[in-house]
């Protein structure tokens with residue numbers, strides 16, 4: 001079974017779903033986004049709405065209670081929501097990356113156990129890769145899981161984990177053989193709940209430390225995961241039931257995550273552009289709207305072309321994923337270009353808005369603060385260009 005390219009809903013159902021989400025954004029998200037973001041409040045009501053709309057199961061197979069959306073539809077939804085408040089997309093997308101690990105690599109028992117709980121939003125979480133001394137260089141992680149009978153005992157610290165505090169579990173990259181050479185052969189992926197999935201009682205040996213403060217991406221919690229002799233059931237938790245596969249799961253298996261970051265970036269850029277087109281017609285200087293000054297026209301033209309190109313690259317990667325193709329190069333291109341575009345377009349939008357762009361009463365300053373994260377998450381843009389280049393050579397050998 002492929003990971004997410006199901007497309008189980010008809011075109012009519014897809015339109016109905018996109019319409020319902022558009023109405024929800026307008027009625028429920030738009031009125032509160034600015035305030036909740038500035039207050040850095042986890043948006044409990046909006047999360048409940050997203051649970052009810054099935055977004056926590058968006059790309060989980062219908063056999064497990066998910067919506068089984070195609071990557072193309074999923075990317076469209078992410079872009080729409082990110083146009084209003086990008087942080088919301090992080091709450092269900094980090095969760096879906098955890099779910100994708102199980103869906104793509106888990107044993108039948110693990111899928112039967114975890115996926116319905118993930119799809120319903122009953123157990124929410126994220127992806128736990130990064131550590132204080134290891135981000136890009138994931139093979140340098142130090143979190144260790146040792147097998148003791150039918151259990152794993154985990155020790156180590158993860159940081160920067162989205163949904164760490166409000167979530168209930170995490171897909172955790174660990175070393176099961178710290179001495180292995182090459183290093184990636186000693187890495188495995190575990191599903192590690194903070195609460196008992198059945199009784200919902202807190203489990204021992206895991207805590208979250210402090211909530212991390214950020215430039216943007218507020219609302220969603222980013223935190224640490226500290227494991228101290230934490231124990232979990234090996235059969236349920238070791239994804240795929242085999243040690244040594246974690247690095248592949250974390251790096252090669254999650255191209256959909258990069259499509260997702262690209263889609264979020266497109267949302268940021270589209271909103272910044274739309275606000276700029278509006279504002280440039282309303283703001284007058286030297287007796288005419290600023291959209292009639294050539295300096296502003298040059299900006300708008302470039303912003304529009306780049307935003308559209310980012311959207312098309314994202315749709316292209318999502319469509320290739322839906323056809324079941326390998327998309328590391330396409331997803332890398334979309335993620336790289338769309339995120340750089342989000343940064344550029346949000347800054348240009350700020351210039352077009354003049355002093356008002358710097359005001360906390362306008363959405364532009366938030367787009368400007370949110371955009372840079374898109375260049376860092378799901379593999380930095382430095383790494384994306386390296387991935388693209390390697391694929392270019394691999395696909396065009398002389």
Ligand SMILES: Cc1cc2nc3c(=O)[nH]c(=O)nc-3n(C[C@H](O)[C@H](O)[C@H](O)COP(=O)(O)OP(=O)(O)OC[C@H]3O[C@@H](n4cnc5c(N)ncnc54)[C@H](O)[C@@H]3O)c2cc1C
Nearest residue numbers: 126127128129130134135136137160161162377378380382
């Ligand atoms: C708000 C936020 C949310 C996050 N959410 C999550 C999450 O949910 N789960 C999770 O696991 N992590 C998460 N992260 C962590 C994120 O994935 C890492 O920050 C990212 O992978 C970069 O790692 P680093 O910060 O350790 O930077 P480093 O790896 O130290 O990199 C520093 C710089 O060096 C460059 N660099 C590093 N190695 C190379 C190389 N070989 N060649 C060229 N350039 C290189 C990088 O591109 C970067 O510019 C989050 C981070 C933030 C800020």
